[in-house]
Amino acid sequence: MSAKTISLFDRDILRQAIADSFTKLNPRLQLKNPVMFVTLVGSLLTFEQLFSSREPFHYVLQVAFWLLFTVVFANFAEAVAEGRGKAQARALRSTRKQLVARRRTRSGGFEPVDASQLRKGDVVSVVAGEVIPGDGDVIEGAASVDESAITGESAPVIREAGGDRCAVTGGTTVLSDSLVIRITADPGEGFLDHMISLVEGATRQKTPNEIALTILLSALTVIFLLVIIALKPFGIYAGVPFSITTLIALLVCLIPTTIGGLLSAIGIAGMDRLLQRNVLAMSGRAVEAAGDIDVLLLDKTGTITLGNRQATEFIAAPGVKAELLADAAQLASLADETPEGRSIVVLAKEKFNIRARELSPPHAFVPFTAQTRMSGIDLGERMIRKGAAANVRAWVEGRGGSWPPEVSEAVDQVARGGGTPLVVADDGLVLGVVHLKDVVKGGIKERFAQLRAMGIKTVMITGDNPLTAAAIAAEAGVDDFLAQATPEMKLARIREEQASGHLVAMTGDGTNDAPALAQADVGVAMNTGTQAAKEAGNMVDLDSNPTKLLEIVEIGKQMLITRGALTTFSIANDVAKYFAIIPAMLVGVFPAIAPLNIMHLASPLSAILSAVIFNALVIIALIPLALKGVAYRPVGAAAMLQRNLLLYGVGGVLIPFVGIKLIDVLINLAHLV
Amino acid sequence: MNNPNAWLQLALYAGALLLITKPLGLYLVRVLDPRGRTGLERVVRPIERATYRLCGIDPEREQSWIGYTSAMLMFSLVGLVFTYLILRFQDRLPLNPQHLPALNPHLAFDTAASFTTNTNWQFYGGEATMSYFSQMVALTLHNWTSAAVGIGIAAALVRGIARQTAKTIGNFWCDLVRVSYYLLAPVCLVFALFLVSQGMIENFKPYTVAKTLEPYTIQVPKTDDKGQAVAGADGKPVMLDQKIDTQTIVQGPMASQVAIKMLGTNGGGYVNANAAHPFENPTPLSNFLQMLSIFAIPSALTYYLGRMVGNQRHGWAVWSAMFLMFLAGVLVAWKFEAAGNPIHQGLGVAAADGNMEGKEVRFGIFNSALFATITTDASCGAVNSMHDSFTPIGGLVPLFNIETGEVIFGGVGAGLYGMLIFVVLAVFIAGLMVGRTPEYLGKKIEAYDVKLVMLVLIVLAATILGFTAWASVSAWGAAAVANSGPHGFAEILYAFSSAVGNNGSAFAGLSGNEAHWDTTMGLAMLIGRFLMIVPILALAGNLASKKLVPPSAGTFQTEGLTFVALLVGTVLLVGALTFLPALAIGPIVEHYLMRAGTLF
Secondary structure, eight states: OGGGGSOTTOHHHHHHHHHHHHHTTOHHHHTTSHHHHHHHHHHHHHHHHTTTOSSOHHHHHHHHHHHHHHHHHHHHHHHHHHHHHHHHHHHHHHTOOOOEEEEEOTTSOEEEEEGGGOOTTOEEEEETTOBOOSOEEEEEOEEEEEOHHHHOOOSOEEEESSGGGOEEOTTOEEOSSEEEEEEOSOTTOSHHHHHHHHHHTTTOOOOHHHHHHHHHHHHHHHHHHHHHHHHHHHHHHHTOOOOHHHHHHHHHHHSOHHHHHHHHHHHHHHHHHHHHTTEEESOHHHHHHHHHOOEEEEEIIIIIEEEEEEEEEEEEOTTOOHHHHHHHHHHHHTTOOSHHHHHHHHHHHHHHOOOOOOOOSSEEEEOOOTTTOEEEEEETTEEEEEEOHHHHHHHHHHTTOOOOHHHHHHHHHHHHTTOEEEEEEETTEEEEEEEEEEEEOTTHHHHHHHHHHTTOEEEEEOSSOHHHHHHHHHHHTOSEEETTOOHHHHHHHHHHHHHTTOOEEEEEOSGGGHHHHHHSSEEEEETTSOHHHHHHSSEEETTOOTTHHHHHHHHHHHHHHHHHHHHHHHHHTHHHHHHHHHHHHHTTTOGGGGGGOTTOOSOHHHHHHHHHHHHHHHHHHHHHHHHHOOOOOOOOHHHHHHHHIIIIIIHHHHHHHHHHHHHHHHHHHTTOO | OOOHHHHHHHHHHHHHHHHHHHHHHHHHHHHTSTTOOOSOHHHHHHHHHHHHHHHTOOTTSOOOHHHHHHHHHHHHHHHHHHHHHHHHTGGGSSSOTTOOOOOOHHHHHHHHHHHHTTOOOOSSOHHHHOOHHIIIIIIHHHHHHHHHHHHHHHHHHHHHHHOSSOSOOOOHHHHHHHIIIIIIHHHHHHHHHHHHHTTOOOOOOOOEEEEEEEEEEEEEEOBOTTSOBOBOTTSSBOEEEEEEEEEEEOOSSOHHHHHHHHHTTOOOOSSTTGGGSTTTSOSHHHHHHHHHHHHHHHHHHHHHHHHHTTOHHHHHHHHHHHHHHHHHHHHHHHHHHHHOOHHHHHHTOOBTTBOOTTBOTTTHHHHHHHHHHHHHHTTOOOOSBOGGGSOHHHHHHHHHHHHTTSTTTTSTTHHHHHHHHHHHHHHHHHHGGGTSOOEETTEEOOHHHHHHHHHHHHHHHHHHHHHHHHHHHSHHHHHHOOSOHHHHHHHHHHHHHHHHTTOOOOOTTOOOOSHHHHHHHHHHHHHHHHHHHHHHHHHHHHHHTSOOOOOOTTSOOOSHHHHHHHHHHHHHHHHHHHHHHHHIIIIIHHHHHHHTTOOO
8 A cells, every 4th residue: 555655744635625624614514522512602602793882893803703713723634634544545445456257157167247246155266467356265276366556575486275364355466376266355345445444534434432531522512511501690690791703712712623623633643643553444443442451462473573583502412523513504595495404504603604595416405204204315324314302312222322311411402491392313423403592583572671661561472381481481571471372262352351451462363363353352463364353353364463462552652641631731721721811801890800810811802802812712723743743761650640731731721822912912913992 | 748757647548438438348248138137136226126117118118210219209308398497486486595696598598408308518617507307307417318329320220220121219218217226326426426535516505605815806786776887977887995804615416416426427517617616527437437437438339339230340349440530639638738828838937837827726737638638538528627728739639639529438428329430431431341241240231221321421520510600600609719810710710519419518718698699509409310320210210120151351440550540541531521621720820820829
């Protein structure tokens, strides 16, 4: 996806957003957001006052316009947030051309049909150069497929029948060979369609916390409505004729327009930020849940370790030179294309500068088989083997060689440390042990320490035996591990954590991961995974990178913090607005109250107008913050709360004093009132 | 304020309050547990058992929030009707040596509502209206039960917070009985005896008529046989001299009532002058202990909270927030009362130490300011000085205290459950800022909880502002106001704030006891009590049913300085944002006008 290249404030997006902010003025749309609806109604009532108010025409007009702008600015924020998603949706749609698929008929032949005619269960054939007409599973053949339309990743991937790499997505292109595919989604329900509607925000629903927050904001609006309505009779009693314009101005300043206007933009931006990292969240709810996660189930391979065991040490048998061991091991591994085998060649070069060499015939490589559990090389009569200790021992002893007890010791020691021992023998002679080790990714330990400070527990999932698992867990600094894990154990573990109140996130790709993905509060399916896994999870990582889970949690948290920070800021702002407007409302009848005008605003009218303008402009000023999210640092809750309370609570009280004063100076300079 | 004695008294008060909080809180834990051992079982247990048997109560069977609420509402309704009937038929009931007549329907309604709701607003003077029977049975009954109900509800809410995936929040009847028998009765018994030792009266004698030391003469209108004023030739009433040389001195069972009036934060005075009267507050020591008894249970309940939820630091954080707001109130009220009235000072008629208008000389500036702050922080409403006569800002403090929702220690039980509403609100708003959806002590705060919390706040604001707005522009409203201008407005605002906050103290300038006032005030009190309690019990039920999220380093912390500051900020901000415009038109304008030379 070309997502990464679209800037947040791309010119096209802005142009579209400006247009949208006016079309969104439709009262029926505004009704969904009570705070902005009240503002809109207030603006309209103020326009109506133009012709009946005794206040200066230009003053009422300006108030009315700024109130309208308040709504427009809020619309603009939402439109900008939606803009990038819409642009991406357009790009995705463009890949969706009129396709002709070759559908298998009952007789076994193939007939051309329009792709939109394909139904679940249909079987189609796709050859190199063609676009796959719909989501499905490969049932015959293997091919390399370009999935860049979805993932943005240009390197092709292999798709083949059977196993966990059988799922293909409509809209991707077959580069070589051919596939026979069983379609698994009806038209309009495929992954690409789903993705388009997600990035477009068409199916966006309010998340539980958004609903709760909307209730809070609506209730605050009701309270302030009551305050303002009661002010009219209070004024009659006190002999102060409050004008409708002033009362509406005060009302809009008090109701939480800032957060009310930015709330949906924050939610959309949260999903968008995930999308920037190539993670597709199926709902806003999932993003919100990500913030709450306190247990991470992480697959060892690929997340915690580099994915493959690597040779790290040559432990020579007594009386054998380490260099000899390295030389034999390298010879035995030259044809071994497994990562382990290659790592032995690399280590031999690093340690002893033994280079890869051309072997003169006669020689024959002996591949690894499940029976022998050894691999190696035959150089004429000379036979070199490497493999598991027990098998090599049997082989050596069968050839009349002896097994030194020191080798057994070395083997045990390597196993205890979580490594895999590989014994190398040259004919009847045991040369020593190669230490294969899972290499923990750099920086992962620090990452886990940060997570712990944030209150998130990490659990490593691995198929290794408990001994190996414990050693790696200790090295990586995870809090807990699940050894010899089966999908059932994974599921049980998730249920167990949830029962004790935790929220759990995990990644998975295989079909047997599907139940666990569905059970987890945040289940991130790898895009390379099976269709079943993708459907079970509530997020899909298009890059298929399990480490993403950490970023997903951070993005969830960042979105929640942004929401809380702007709510706090919005409510705290009201203090200064009172100090601007209340003296202005009363000073005409009670001149003695002038000292309460602590900002020394020039006149009652300019004071009220300044507050209204500030209230509108602050929305615009906060759009970047709402879209990018507040600065986030992985620290504990206490430190985070303290910092954010100071910044957005105390700051929220103080900033508007400055802002309103500044605007008051400006509008008096410009003689606007 | 440079009065070392006053600072010492403040320190003493704070120290004593701090000292009793933990032991009384621990005692509450035992009282509010049906199986708790209080040490009084030998004497009380048989009576408790007999009560359960007589009323068919199974104290071990807990109720859902709906069951608890229904029982509470039914009990309160019966009490309301019971009191109404006694007041209406007081003239035919015993223990009425002064032969006082029955109350009219609206005053009886207002008074019944007032005592049922733990408000104790009085549109009457006790000594001139209530028989001993009415005082002891109709009114004191509620002094006990409304306090016990409040404590029970606070306990139910705390249980809701502490429990997980539970369906019940306690047994209303059991709470009511145990609080009355194990807490209120023994403490009041000792406290009443102590008050008697200080010189408070406790008897059934008719009022004493005594010769005054200095006879004086006043002018009264001449009346005919029917009691109508007689007009002279010029149309004005004919005035006659009347010599005053006797006075009526009140008698009756006072100490027994005053003990529960203070401890149960009721506040309804036995006599009109309330705790300013020498009988109702005889000595500095009685004054000190009465003030302490107002805060005693509300303060101890914060300890109960901490103990029950297994986080004592949270209990102390709530206590600290309350204490800080209390301290700020005292200091502001004291400062402005001590500064006095600049106009009086200009005329050379001011008392040396500040604004002494409406204050009892025995108590002086500081103890009046302290008492006024305490009685309005807690929804007690007893007074030892007239809040109406405070300086504008001095009077704004009690008014604002009430308008915070009576959560600065607050009424017994009511203070804690009111404060917990703000705790939930604070947690919901600020909780997001730690990057998790809000949770309070492991309970997720979701849409339904927010709905209930905001319902409470809307009801409070709507009732106070609505009735004040109505009264301020209606003939019946204006007729009752003694003072003009912003001060008159403050009297109306104070009355409805006091009613909704279930406080009961008044800006004395207001003369109610008229059908509109009695009815609106009665309604305001009922709304302020029950429309607050029902959502709170619903919240208790909802919280009880939730799962508990285990705490971690990422959990929002409901303890420590940050949380205290957040809670104080939330209470003040909500109060200020709701009532600032009204306060501006009342005391704030009055303050600036006073400085400019105008009084009302």
